[in-house]
Amino acid sequence: MSQTERQPALLEAQHLEKRYGDQLVLERLSFRVERGEFVTLVGASGCGKTTFLKLLLGTERISRGSLRLDGRPLPDEPGPDRGVVFQKYSVFPHLSVLGNVTMAEELARSPLLGKLYGAARRRARDNAVARLTEVGLAGALEKYPHELSGGMQQRLAIAQALMMKPRILLLDEPFGALDPGIRQDMHGLITRLWREQQLTIFMITHDVKEAFALGTRLWVFDKVRHDPQAPNAYGATITYDLPVGAQQRPPEALVERLDATGRFHPTSQETLT
């Protein structure tokens, strides 16, 4: 099939740039991501990974270039087709686990009132119980957020993100604050949900081993152009785009940039003169 006859990708960017004021954060991003891919993102702190997820979520707008969803410009606001989980999730402390997840649907379906009534409310509750069961929280429906462990809180955050049945799940270091054993459990959970719900996932992690174990594709964000006179003049771009999987090992160039805990460090800088 020729280039012009190709189906539109789920997500496609061309020459995408994002700047905040005079700071260029992301530059020269061009990619296609198909349905069902699991893209893991690593890169030095502050290089623009969260900004990139916000562009996909629709809470930030691109500055130049194009970003397309199903071949059309990505909407300027979050939609039910994209769910997000942050490292620390802000839940309503006065609502139970079930109340928090039901609220996610109430806010989405009735943004002004934040409430549903009658049959719609019962449907939202049933939907919330189903999502909470999927993430292993069926036994904790009436608990309050302060009664949950870190792993359970992230399960709750994932249930909320899945409430509107998104096609794309955006994960911003969702397991970064969890103990290693709990992380393993969460890896199993996210892999199962990805397969069962045919999600397309973008996940930021500081742990390259995690990126290799979970993803089907690894992106390294890095700033390769530097001007010492104008530190904000260049942004990060995708410097590695690798097929990954549990069977694959990271290339030596990446391994050299891991510390003893598997965290990722930036490259030595290439200076423009």
Ligand SMILES: Nc1ncnc2c1ncn2[C@@H]1O[C@H](COP(=O)(O)OP(=O)(O)OP(=O)(O)O)[C@@H](O)[C@H]1O
């Ligand atoms: N709303 C904003 N307004 C202005 N600058 C911003 C804004 N959000 C992010 N930035 C800047 O953009 C750059 C990239 O930030 P971002 O949070 O995307 O990096 P990151 O790679 O996710 O970092 P980390 O790994 O530490 O979470 C930083 O220099 C940050 O200060």
